[in-house]
Amino acid sequence: MSKYDALNIKQIAELSGVSVATVSRVINQNGRFSSETEARVRRVIEESGYVPNFVAKSLRTSKNHVIGIIVPDILNSHFAGLVLELEKKLFAHGYSTVICNTNESIELEKKHIDTLIAQQVSGVIFISGTKTCKVTQDIPAVYLDRRPASYCEPSDRVLIESDNRTGGYLATQKLIESGCRNIAVFCSRDMDTNQQARFIGYQEALAESGLSCDEAMTFDLHEVSILQARDEMLRIFPSIPNLDGVLCMTDTIALGVITGLHELNITIPEQVSVTGFDDAPLAAYFQPPLTTIRQDIGALSGAAVESLIKMINGEKLESQHVVVPVSLVVRKSTRQQV
Amino acid sequence: MSKYDALNIKQIAELSGVSVATVSRVINQNGRFSSETEARVRRVIEESGYVPNFVAKSLRTSKNHVIGIIVPDILNSHFAGLVLELEKKLFAHGYSTVICNTNESIELEKKHIDTLIAQQVSGVIFISGTKTCKVTQDIPAVYLDRRPASYCEPSDRVLIESDNRTGGYLATQKLIESGCRNIAVFCSRDMDTNQQARFIGYQEALAESGLSCDEAMTFDLHEVSILQARDEMLRIFPSIPNLDGVLCMTDTIALGVITGLHELNITIPEQVSVTGFDDAPLAAYFQPPLTTIRQDIGALSGAAVESLIKMINGEKLESQHVVVPVSLVVRKSTRQQV
DNA sequence: CCTTCCGGAGTAAACGATTACTCAAATCGT
DNA sequence: ACGATTTGAGTAATCGTTTACTCCGGAAGG
Numbered sequence: 195m196s197k198y199d200a201l202n203i204k205q206i207a208e209l210s211g212v213s214v215a216t217v218s219r220v221i222n223q224n225g226r227f228s229s230e231t232e233a234r235v236r237r238v239i240e241e242s243g244y245v246p247n248f249v250a251k252s253l254r255t256s257k258n259h260v261i262g263i264i265v266p267d268i269l270n271s272h273f274a275g276l277v278l279e280l281e282k283k284l285f286a287h288g289y290s291t292v293i294c295n296t297n298e299s300i301e302l303e304k305k306h307i308d309t310l311i312a313q314q315v316s317g318v319i320f321i322s323g324t325k326t327c328k329v330t331q332d333i334p335a336v337y338l339d340r341r342p343a344s345y346c347e348p349s350d351r352v353l354i355e356s357d358n359r360t361g362g363y364l365a366t367q368k369l370i371e372s373g374c375r376n377i378a379v380f381c382s383r384d385m386d387t388n389q390q391a392r393f394i395g396y397q398e399a400l401a402e403s404g405l406s407c408d409e410a411m412t413f414d415l416h417e418v419s420i421l422q423a424r425d426e427m428l429r430i431f432p433s434i435p436n437l438d439g440v441l442c443m444t445d446t447i448a449l450g451v452i453t454g455l456h457e458l459n460i461t462i463p464e465q466v467s468v469t470g471f472d473d474a475p476l477a478a479y480f481q482p483p484l485t486t487i488r489q490d491i492g493a494l495s496g497a498a499v500e501s502l503i504k505m506i507n508g509e510k511l512e513s514q515h516v517v518v519p520v521s522l523v524v525r526k527s528t529r530q531q532v
Numbered sequence: 533m534s535k536y537d538a539l540n541i542k543q544i545a546e547l548s549g550v551s552v553a554t555v556s557r558v559i560n561q562n563g564r565f566s567s568e569t570e571a572r573v574r575r576v577i578e579e580s581g582y583v584p585n586f587v588a589k590s591l592r593t594s595k596n597h598v599i600g601i602i603v604p605d606i607l608n609s610h611f612a613g614l615v616l617e618l619e620k621k622l623f624a625h626g627y628s629t630v631i632c633n634t635n636e637s638i639e640l641e642k643k644h645i646d647t648l649i650a651q652q653v654s655g656v657i658f659i660s661g662t663k664t665c666k667v668t669q670d671i672p673a674v675y676l677d678r679r680p681a682s683y684c685e686p687s688d689r690v691l692i693e694s695d696n697r698t699g700g701y702l703a704t705q706k707l708i709e710s711g712c713r714n715i716a717v718f719c720s721r722d723m724d725t726n727q728q729a730r731f732i733g734y735q736e737a738l739a740e741s742g743l744s745c746d747e748a749m750t751f752d753l754h755e756v757s758i759l760q761a762r763d764e765m766l767r768i769f770p771s772i773p774n775l776d777g778v779l780c781m782t783d784t785i786a787l788g789v790i791t792g793l794h795e796l797n798i799t800i801p802e803q804v805s806v807t808g809f810d811d812a813p814l815a816a817y818f819q820p821p822l823t824t825i826r827q828d829i830g831a832l833s834g835a836a837v838e839s840l841i842k843m844i845n846g847e848k849l850e851s852q853h854v855v856v857p858v859s860l861v862v863r864k865s866t867r868q869q870v
Numbered sequence: 871c872c873t874t875c876c877g878g879a880g881t882a883a884a885c886g887a888t889t890a891c892t893c894a895a896a897t898c899g900t
Numbered sequence: 901a902c903g904a905t906t907t908g909a910g911t912a913a914t915c916g917t918t919t920a921c922t923c924c925g926g927a928a929g930g
Binding site: 247 | 916
Binding site: 247252258281293308314475 | 652
């Protein structure tokens with residue numbers, strides 16, 4: 195038997211010569227008790243190494259101090275970074291996290307959500323929520339990083355996202371500055387709202403420079419993977435003789451594009467400039483190091499945690515929709531200004 | 533009010549016209565009940581969307597079907613891959629997971645473990661356990677991927693690890709085959725048991741080829757990071773004129789080494805061959821693609837989950853110590869056989 | 871001195887499941 | 901046809917907390 199097994203609040207109460215209610219009050223610092231009583235109880239707890247049973251507490255309060263995080267692909271370093279930050283910040287607030295990897299499967303996502311509900315989680319963070327994520331209105335939840343397709347502005351949940359439009363704008367502007375005039379765009383087939391916003395930024399930058407937006411320069415990837423991006427690059431290259439820039443919707447795509455260009459013996463950035471999006475930890479170590487848009491993981495996760503905890507505590511939120519600024523990180527995959 | 537809020541087993545019982553005990557029996561498939569009753573109850577559950585409250589179940593049974601995973605750094609893709617697989621397999625067995633990132637801090641690890649105990653987790657998986665990880669003997673736990681320093685073979689917990697010695701041997705052998713005669717080793721300062729084993733494999737391979745093991749060729753990194761490895765490479769290169777191979781203890785280190793060599797204008801593999809360890813997802817996309825040792829994530833995670841679940845169910849384990857084979861993945865960072 | 875109030879602490883009813891006991895009815899063996 | 905056994909299903913205790921009530925005694929106020 196471990197020291198943890200047997201000890202419960204009742205035994206602490208007996209040992210300190212008070213009732214369970216008093217012990218509970220001392221532990222949770224609510225209700226009234228004299229300071230002598232408090233000292234006595236604290237000493238007993240200390241000496242016995244008593245740890246309150248969270249499960250019982252959760253049952254009683256219907257709050258388990260666990261936050262569920264729904265994430266499509268924890269292997270993607272952008273998501274992994276986000277999750278790590280969320281976990282750190284939530285833990286500091288006394289919350290544990292359950293990370294649910296959905297592998298982009300709606301099926302699995304539903305199962306996970308059922309499990310989370312059964313566990314009575316205190317709240318849920320949806321990272322890049324799928325189109326169908328639905329959780330009962332009464333459990334606190336925020337959307338992070340991607341706007342659900344069904345999202346409607348005024349009354350829906352809290353939404354926290356990067357300023358994707360500006361990101362797309364900045365990256366495109368950089369390419370144009372680098373002298374690019376024929377820019378291809380690599381995105382995923384079913385562009386999520388993030389990519390759509392980035393695309394708008396791209397169009398704006400083109401328009402501003404008096405360049406036209408040629409639909410034939412947009413290429414859809416069936417899925418976002420290095421290999422797919424590389425294959426697509428190899429496939430399309432012959433048909434676009436004057437290609438001089440590629441705007442990639444993610445760093446992963448950029449890595450695939452770079453790999454493909456290497457195989458084609460195209461030099462970067464002399465012949466073709468490439469930009470990514472996310473600023474993955476490895477982006478600085480690509481060959482060449484990648485010019486990309488950095489998302490502010492700290493701010494994104496901070497806003498998400500803050501909003502969620504306010505919701506859990508029933509406090510009012512000052513804003514339903516947080517847009518976090520992004521920044522351009524210039525490395526060597528784009529030419530110096532010409 | 534959500535449909536989930538109000539529903540409890542009692543209401544299901546009323547709706548189906550039976551007692552709570554019967555509903556519970558149907559749900560858990562134990563005890564007796566007629567097939568008509570079962571059908572009726574199932575239909576009510578189906579229609580109402582009832583999800584049993586795990587918290588109450590946990591309280592009653594003292595098993596919460598949650599597994600804690602203690603991991604030092606989820607951003608490391610080797611660990612991330614392991615965690616992902618574990619999560620997937622555990623979920624298939626009906627377990628949720630709580631992922632605890634310790635950031636290599638013993639402090640934080642202790643806090644996490646206390647939380648896990650308070651949550652009454654059914655079991656714990658220590659990935660690359662630190663030197664001090666201690667959890668009460670009576671909660672099922674396995675060590676995965678790294679042997680704790682305090683580990684003692686016969687009576688301690690289950691340990692699952694890769695065949696690191698063979699890995700080190702194979703990588704070194706490959707370097708020797710590629711014509712390398714002056715091989716540097718890059719490892720972390722406080723070599724964990726994995727790296728120690730890899731190092732032994734390295735020595736064996738050297739000995740077998742009649743090469744001597746020069747202590748001056750071993751370089752310690754203060755921490756395992758791309759940048760540290762790159763810096764170290766730049767620092768040491770001038771002092772080793774005839775360097776022709778680098779055995780890196782992880783892929784992360786290899787990427788740093790490659791980056792450093794690029795900056796020194798050394799060609800890989802013509803002038804220097806490099807090997808890694810892990811076969812990270814991106815290893816194939818390094819420039820050049822990295823020759824490395826692949827760890828069998830599927831087998832590692834499978835063995836861990838299987839053992840843990842057997843322990844939880846009180847079944848006997850056939851082996852306390854599982855060693856998973858590794859394999860050499862040849863890419864372009866080593867020369868073709870000469 | 872009597873009423874009112876309040877600080878301190880205890881009693882017991884939840885929370886939502888599981889499961890040991892019961893018990894009635896149905897089935898069986900002889 | 902009658903006792904024995906099996907089957908199906910209900911009753912209620914229990915897991916470890918929290919918290920709405922209750923109660924007592926002393927301080928304050930008139």
